[in-house]
Amino acid sequence: MRHRQCSYVALRWRFRWAKSKKTIKMIIFISGIHASGKGTICKEIQEKTEYKHFTASELIKWKEISPENQKGVKNISSTQERLLNALSVVKEDHLKILLDGHFVLFNSDLIPSAIDIKVFEDINPNAIICIEGDVEIIQQRLYSRDHINYDLDILKTMQNLELAKAKECSLHLGVPLLIYGSEEPERLLTFINSL
DSSP: OHHHHHHHHHHHHHHHHHHHHHTOOEEEEEEOSTTSSHHHHHHHHHHHSSOEEEEHHHHHTHHHHSOTTOOOBSOHHHHHHHHHHHHHHHHHHOSEEEEEEOSEEEBTTSOEEEOOHHHHHHHOOSEEEEEOOOHHHHHHHHHHHHSOOOOHHHHHHHHHHHHHHHHHHHHHHTOOEEEEOSOOHHHHHHHHHTO
16 A cells, blocks of 8 residues: 555655646747847747747837837836736747847937946846847837937947846856857757757
């Protein structure tokens, strides 16, 4: 009788362990400054993997809280709180998530400002991919999209700060980081498949 009881307990434990292995959430945080190509890259990854792409702006419902084409954020901490709340809902329905967002945003004075590391602790990504783009091309994309001519030096500063914060967050959270420029897309897939 004891043997059967032990076997039953072992089977229950093994079932719970197998079930928990299937429900591990994977979040890859895709960062980069505005117009660096995050959305395009996420769509390519989504087409070739089981990951579902969400933008931080969609989750925050940016269009509800900001004038059209406005990049400056009046209250960065409240927008990040909205992001975390929405992400918790998304995580219930999706096992593999590509979250496209930023480590650095323009504040309301259009000065690049880093987001608090606590936000990324709460996001709890399994990996980070930081998109590094040609700042002159980014400036052209932003002008085409928003009809605003952002200063090239400010965009360079913002991108350098984005890269520095991606590295800092990767070290702080102990997660892998890929800094991706315009290399072959297969490099992205190799990185993702290694997770």
